Amino acid sequence: VRGELCRHLQCLDFEAYLVSNYRMRAFNSRWRCPLCSLELRPQDLCVDAFVQGVLAATAPDVDEVFIAPSGDWRAGEATAADPPSDGAGSEPARAPAQPAVQRCVVEDGEEEDDEGPPPIGPVAPAADA
Incomplete structure (x- = not known):
């Protein structure tokens, strides 16, 4: 995963990021991207589909x-x-592969997996009806 607003391409290990932030004692350092220091809460994380494909x-x-x-x-x-x-x-x-990013929604410790997360990025303009 990586932050939606992060400008770097490097990804983080999702589980390691969550565990390290929950164990961190310094509240002012929690939920910061370890690469660029932007605020990065769990709801701001997204799955990089290119990296996910390489891993698979x-x-x-x-x-x-x-x-x-x-x-x-x-x-x-x-x-x-x-x-x-x-x-x-x-x-x-x-x-x-065309790099694509998908949103990862995490609520109450469970990952939603109904139809898969919606893609993030350029979206084709909707046709006017």
Whole structure:
């Protein structure tokens, strides 16, 4: 997950974020994005569908995924001097996906999962009736 208003692309582990904030003793530091320090309450979190898709497509034992500016990605071990390539890594590069963000609504500790969360971002204009 990440904050709807956060300008960075990095995501947070949802469960770890909640647990760390509930255990935090300093009230003035609670509910802050650890990356950009914006106020970030649970209702302001959203699921990044691109990252969710990458996680779903990788094996559970994969610890690192490298994402190129083009949106291609590959899993594997590399150093900082080994940027994402054109698919010559341990897994074939995936076609770039259109990054999408979905809203995650959490109430009373339960995640709503009726039809899935609605997408967030540019919405096609409604046709006038």
